[in-house]
Amino acid sequence: MGDTDTTAAALLAGDFATLPDLIRAHARERGAKPAIHFGEQSITYAELDRTMNRIAFALQRDGVQPGAAVAILGPSSLDYALVFLGALRAGCVAAPLAPSATPDQLAAMVADCAAPILFHDAAHDIAVPVRKVALDALDDWLGDGTPVPAPVGPQDPFNIIYSSGTTGTPKGIVQPHAMRWVHIARAPAGFGEAVTMVATPLYSNTTLVSFLPTLGWGGTVVLLARFEARDYLVQAEKHRGSITMLVPVQYQRIMADPEFDRFDLSSFTLKTCTSAPFSAALKADVLARWPGLLVEYYGMTEGGGTTILVCNAHPDKLHTVGKPLEGQDIRLIDDEGHEVPQGEVGEVVGRSAAMMTGYHGRAEATDAATWYDPAGNRFIRHGDIGRFDDEGFLTLLDRKKDLIISGGFNVYPSDLEAVLAGHPDVADCSVVGVPSEQWGETPVGFYVGSGQPAEILDWCNAKLGKTQRLADLHRLEELPRNAIGKVLKRALRDRYA
Structure with missing residues (x-):
């Protein structure tokens, strides 16, 4: 006290x-x-x-x-x-x-x-x-x-x-x-x-990083029991919402509401996003139609490093997650734990003042999530694969655990998902790696939409390189997601198996 x-x-x-x-x-x-x-x-x-x-x-x-x-x-x-x-x-x-x-x-x-x-x-x-x-x-x-x-x-x-x-x-x-x-x-x-x-659950760190600072500074929280796009718009207009943290699937559903443009959202000064891949096309739509700043944060519940992309200021960088915040040390390392040269691909590790103490009761898991630089400084492994461009903006390629190694070639599911999402009959999609006797692993796609799987599969594979081509494609009523919108790729792999 x-x-x-x-x-x-x-x-x-x-x-x-x-x-x-x-x-x-x-x-x-x-x-x-x-x-x-x-x-x-x-x-x-x-x-x-x-x-x-x-x-x-x-x-x-x-x-x-x-x-x-x-x-x-x-x-x-x-x-x-x-x-x-x-x-x-x-x-x-x-x-x-x-x-x-x-x-x-x-x-x-x-x-x-x-x-x-x-x-x-x-x-x-x-x-x-x-x-x-x-x-x-x-x-x-x-x-x-x-x-x-x-x-x-x-x-x-x-x-x-x-x-x-x-x-x-x-x-x-x-x-x-x-x-x-x-x-x-x-x-x-x-x-x-x-x-x-x-509009995200209180058991999620995504929620707490906006809920707690609002109360810490003496602002007002409008807490929704659950997320539904139309109700969110109604409540935002009613309470004159000014700040929000949403995950990409929530932005997608809000922007797709046929009545979106009739709601008065002029009170908003800041909209933020985190927790899952946020497509450049969706960012551009939010920028064009929803007043206020749009800021994407990339980081981990465990802490480590955080990047920030102020989308309004960098409309040509919407494919990235921005630059490290001031005071954040973010580096890329190879499989042997050595830093990679600028411009090359590596696993993201980060260090800052905001870092977890560790995983409760799991010393080995804590050690596995930790990397030390040559000076002995502690970093958190983010588990993502990325690349810094010449201006210091970070592009994420995929989760390291989701990387598909097919016939000895690295295949990034995000690259395949970007192509699949470009089909006019695909509303949502995900790609995972599954075991293959011939290639070790091979990519399989899942999508939500109206098109026929065989036709979409041919369309996608015509646009993909030989080592990237999808071995199979399945249509679903919806993709399995957790409460903050992350696709449960493990569930997709289990479903395919």
Whole structure:
């Protein structure tokens, strides 16, 4: 707990502050200002601060110690957000879990983070040997006492984010308060007056990098229970949204809404995107039709390096993910761990002030995700393959694990997907590598659209090099994606097998 006489401005100008202390300062200085809107519900900063205290007191009453994980399971809701923030006030570690995981996976996550308590919605009352509190009965559980101050330092854990599981069993990514402070401190001052539209789940790091800075600066969050393009547009116009973080598939669905152009979105000053490949054509469409800056960020939940592309300023670089942010060290390495010369292809590694502590309880996985330069500086392996151009802009070619080695040649699925997406009857697509007796691996495509697979396959292969050609093509009703829009390529491989 911080100095109750410190102003928000002083905290934000310092070297380190915690989010609970910032919210307390905003409650003193602008207590009547809305902090979070959720449907017909709304909570001011004064109410938010009082509720965080009540949650922190109840956690301490129930014996949940500072530093313990507090697991939260369910879709986004106001109560979900309150428990997340209240756990931080108690000095605990927020552990938001993805409802899309199986009951066995969820139980394993609760055990992995050793959470003594689980908050859950009605649809996810999983069997775990810990205390459970239903989110819709939160008022019955709350206490009215004053919590004991629970100071935290920069390296103390803030939250544990479980990886999306696109490559297998989710790993707990431990992010310290210092990492979240960097996210808050580097946000533009305009976040203090922002109305931030939040349409991705609260268990996703993609969400938290806009949700947390908005509250840290004293802005207002409009939290949506789920994403639906028309509802997003209605809510954005109603609340005069000014900032948003969306993933590419959400931009795609919003821009495809036949009524998009009738909505007044002139209040927007900043739209950001991250988490999945964002096509140059879609960026160009957003630039042309949606007011305000469009900024793409590229980085990892684990931290490491971050690049930024201000699309409005660089319309000729929309095929890239931009340049490293100031203070970010991003390099490319080969399979032996040596840096590659400028202009050559390599695996992306990054270093910054915003880096995970490690994977919870998985020292070997943490080591595998780490690279050290000759001077001994620690970098995070991003797992992506890329190339820097002469101006320092980074083009991503693919995930390293998705690289297809066919007959000894490197085949990048993103190159094939770009061709496949160019067919007029293809609305969405993905390419994966599958085992081949003849070539070792061979590319297979999946698409959503109206055309016939055989015709589209011939059309694509006529435009691809001999080593790139698709061995097969399948039409699907929709591609499997996780909650933040990443295609689950593992599921596609399993489906093909």
